[in-house]
Amino acid sequence: MKKKQISALSLLLVLSLLLAACSSSKTDSSKETDSSKEADTPVTSPVSNSEEEAHWSYEGETGPEHWGDLDPANLACVNGTEQSPINIETTETEEKADPQELTINYVPTLFSLENNGHTIQANPAASDNSITLGNDTYHLAQLHFHTPSEHQLNGNSFDMELHLVHKNEKDELAVLGLMIKEGKENSILKEAWESMPKEQTTEDVQLKQQIDLTNILPKNQDSFRYNGSLTTPSCTEGVKWIVLEEPIEMSKEQIKRFQEIFPENNRPVQNLNDREIFKY
Ligand SMILES: [Zn+2]
Structure with a gap:
């Protein structure tokens, strides 16, 4: 008793x-x-x-324009000068004379899914997916989705955006951003899409089939690169952004399925200030 x-x-x-x-x-x-x-x-x-963190959201009193007030840890959301996402005017980008080569090394991997209340995030079971930027290797930590896209190209949004978040040995971040437009069904993400948890999870949903993210990438890997931030609180800066120009496709039904869980989870575009965007 x-x-x-x-x-x-x-x-x-x-x-x-x-x-x-x-x-x-x-x-x-x-x-x-x-x-x-x-x-x-x-x-x-x-x-x-x-x-751990103050409650934040994408609308109302805890929406993006208030993130900076919710927690002292979020100061960069209002005071930062190199914030993400941004609109990329493709004609105003700089060709880099000495391009830093990007190599993407993705391998078949098991993922688990979580609904963290802000997005659907996929966590790899192993750390063997990586990208190299020049001499620096960044390992894939997680990937997640936004709708509509956070970055814009020439003022245009896409239906969704995929963020592949990578970390190097010094815990610095490099995020690969892929635009998603309505088109063919994306078969690589089929099982993940059918397993997306609708409510916030406390335990990850394990996927049964491996995903080879190589197969998700567009053929053309021309990219825009700039120095930015996390697009969610704490909005921490020092993030290397690589936004691929060519979008990938998902079917109307797949996009709708995500939007039924998160109707809108994108931070508005931020000021470029005196940053340069490089075209590779
Ligand atoms: Zn993101």
């Missing part, structure tokens, strides 16, 4: 902590003014302060 009561009590406590964490900081002032109330006030503040 006692155990049951305790677990019911702790469940209640957890629920109230969750509520406190999700609501805004409306209790801040009362904390300091009235110490006599301490006895009936559960110790919510240390827990809500240690929340």
